[in-house]
Amino acid sequence: GQQVMQIPQYQHVQEGEDFTTYCNSSTTLSNIQWYKQRPGGHPVFLIQLVKSGEVKKQKRLTFQFGEAKKNSSLHITATQTTDVGTYFCAGYSSGSARQLTFGSGTQLTVLP
Amino acid sequence: DAGITQSPRHKVTETGTPVTLRCHQTENHRYMYWYRQDPGHGLRLIHYSYGVKDTDKGEVSDGYSVSRSKTEDFLLTLESATSSQTSVYFCAIQGGSYNSPLHFGNGTRLTVT
Numbered sequence: 001g002q003q004v005m006q007i008p009q010y011q012h013v014q015e016g017e018d019f020t021t022y023c024n025s026s027t028t029l030s031n032i033q034w035y036k037q038r039p040g041g042h043p044v045f046l047i048q049l050v051k052s053g054e055v056k057k058q059k060r061l062t063f064q065f066g067e068a069k070k071n072s073s074l075h076i077t078a079t080q081t082t083d084v085g086t087y088f089c090a091g092y093s094s095g096s097a098r099q100l101t102f103g104s105g106t107q108l109t110v111l112p
Numbered sequence: 113d114a115g116i117t118q119s120p121r122h123k124v125t126e127t128g129t130p131v132t133l134r135c136h137q138t139e140n141h142r143y144m145y146w147y148r149q150d151p152g153h154g155l156r157l158i159h160y161s162y163g164v165k166d167t168d169k170g171e172v173s174d175g176y177s178v179s180r181s182k183t184e185d186f187l188l189t190l191e192s193a194t195s196s197q198t199s200v201y202f203c204a205i206q207g208g209s210y211n212s213p214l215h216f217g218n219g220t221r222l223t224v225t
Binding site (some may be wrong): 001004006009030031033036041042043044045048050088090092098099100101102103104105 | 143145147152153154155156157160162168169170202210211212213215216217218219
């Protein structure tokens with residue numbers, strides 16, 4: 001079945017440093033979504049990318065969808081302590097429209 | 113946050129006992145999902161529902177059953193709980209098109225001893 005891999009699993013950064021997490025799928029995705037989960041909380045939707053090569057920005061966050069629609073990345077510029085949490089990518093493959101497959105997540109720690 | 117409530121929030125049970133988790137929504141959304149979250153595995157889909165009495169299996173459905181007798185309620189049952197089912201369970205709802213975002217409940221932390 002479809003697999004979505006995410007790296008790194010953990011990342012510790014000093015406040016003000018940049019952070020990037022990468023997501024790779026074993027199959028072509030129809031779209032990709034990103035979620036953030038604060039410690040002890042539930043996943044919260046951040047953004048969705050649909051088009052090949054698409055780039056979207058939300059303040060200090062930049063999301064990219066690969067040209068082949070099999071990979072994606074999330075980059076945070078100048079991290080803040082409010083960025084702490086686990087970031088998940090999730091995607092639908094073309095053959096399973098109702099099964100959103102999540103990556104294993106990247107847990108971000110920001111040291112003040 | 114979307115109107116979605118999970119109960120109970122925490123549950124400790126013994127191996128072999130049945131357990132039912134409840135998800136209740138006030139959004140009138142057609143699609144509802146049950147995921148489990150374990151360290152290193154992200155969120156894995158157990159079962160989902162696309163309408164009253166319409167359900168289907170996800171990637172980790174063994175040992176779980178679901179029921180949806182009303183639009184607003186989606187129940188997850190562990191017929192005979194095992195220690196491998198110790199996890200955090202999240203319910204999610206989805207409105208609109210098939211690729212709309214999921215809105216998650218606060219989760220149920222289940223411990224099977």
